[in-house]
Amino acid sequence: MTVPGPDVTTDRTSGARPGPQALRPHAEDAFAEELAALAAADDRPRPERWRLSPWAVATYLLGGTLPDGTVITPKYVGPRRIVEVAVSTLATDRALLLLGVPGTAKTWVSEHLAAAVSGDSTLLVQGTAGTPEEAIRYGWDYARLLAHGPSREALVPSPVMRAMARGMTARVEELTRIPADVQDTLITVLSEKTLPIPELGEEVQAVRGFNLIATANDRDRGVNELSSALRRRFNTVVLPLPATPEAEVDIVTRRVSQIGRSLDLPAAPDGIEEIRRVVTVFRELREGVTEDGRTKLKSPSGTLSTAEAISVVTGGLALAAHFGDGVLRASDVAAGILGAVVRDPAADQVVWQEYLEAVVREREGWKDFYRACREVAA
Missing domain, CATH: 3.40.50.300 (P-loop containing nucleotide triphosphate hydrolases)
Structure with missing residues (x-):
């Protein structure tokens, strides 16, 4: 016997709103x-x-x-x-x-x-x-x-x-x-x-x-x-990409918070430092240069867009909520970043390894991020 589920359809002509079960309301x-x-x-x-x-x-x-x-x-x-x-x-x-x-x-x-x-x-x-x-x-x-x-x-x-x-x-x-x-x-x-x-x-x-x-x-x-x-x-x-890192962090934080509320995930501001790291990595690889302009970088084949950063952080929050202590950490976003950057297993893997060793490894305060990324790449 089939048990009918809750009705979550929306009648656009009557103006009825979808039920609370709607995953992504219009x-x-x-x-x-x-x-x-x-x-x-x-x-x-x-x-x-x-x-x-x-x-x-x-x-x-x-x-x-x-x-x-x-x-x-x-x-x-x-x-x-x-x-x-x-x-x-x-x-x-x-x-x-x-x-x-x-x-x-x-x-x-x-x-x-x-x-x-x-x-x-x-x-x-x-x-x-x-x-x-x-x-x-x-x-x-x-x-x-x-x-x-x-x-x-x-x-x-x-x-x-x-x-x-x-x-x-x-x-x-x-x-x-x-x-x-x-x-x-x-x-x-x-x-x-x-x-x-x-x-x-x-x-x-x-x-x-x-x-x-x-x-x-x-x-x-x-x-x-x-x-x-x-x-x-x-x-x-x-529509341009966000002009500044601060604007992109703001966009990612806002959108992840909206998505997280619908999925009962931890609040994004609890992991604001990891969000900044994700945005920094994406922007540097996308633009082919570090934030300080001192190091030229190779760019991977993917776009590394703001939407992909939102996806990485949302996935990290899910890991933190269900398999961690609810706080977004480097280990929660590392696998998502690897998946976003390495689209071409041959060429992109080289780009990512060079970035890890030349930039992330030497960056002050990023040791935990470096270890997490090395672990998922191993």
Whole structure:
């Protein structure tokens, strides 16, 4: 006999929130109180069908304190102007393309923008090499199609079509992973604001408020380059890596704390020194030079992004919680760092060993980290 589990589904139309069992709530659910407080305090003009004004959307992303004392936590730590340009783009007739190396929070920013603007971040197309046209345009319920022929009832709208009809924000992740001929189905949507349905002799016209956010990894250049016609329909905003070690430590600490709370892991600040070490290692190997600029380094094949640092620290906290004393230590993050750095067992292993012996071994206060890394590499 099968015992049904708790219902954790979310009805996007009714506004029901997912149950507490949801491992990773959508942005509009996880930060519902902040969004409600912003909406109540927001007295600035709002574009049609926007839940918040552009100013309030930027505040939601960047953080701040409202007149009633409500603290809005930062969702993105970076240049304010980047967020302002992204938000203002969505208030125009041009779509937004968030571009950057892996781990620069493109998906995270995309989700939170959609949540703040439309109150729904789930109108999403995930780009892959196998993404078909139907994922962007529409598909068919083949049982109804065969029984009754083409009809509105048999049509299955894509997330983009639903966003157009409802005046909301659609999202396309990893746009350059999608085959070029499928990408180009967006041209008419973005230029003419319409999606033809030739089988029915009809079309869906975008309602005011509709726009689209796409993300692309600039390491994928040459995979499926955007056509010039499609690229012209986007305003491209490049999300940079964190400018300073302090900013990156702040990002990692905040995000790990959020993840840790959902997993009942120890608070990240208890291991702030290890977080600084992880960030230092990643930044030095990524940039090919030590923090003091004295030693040139070889860089490994991986990206060593902020997202990977978050993953390493989260994994370390899990080790500390379940197999240690709950305090993040060097031995908890060493294996994760090794896995992140050594992607190519031949070339990256040499890079890592040279870094350990030339930098980590000689660095004051890092002896425990050096021993832990040597142990997992043995």
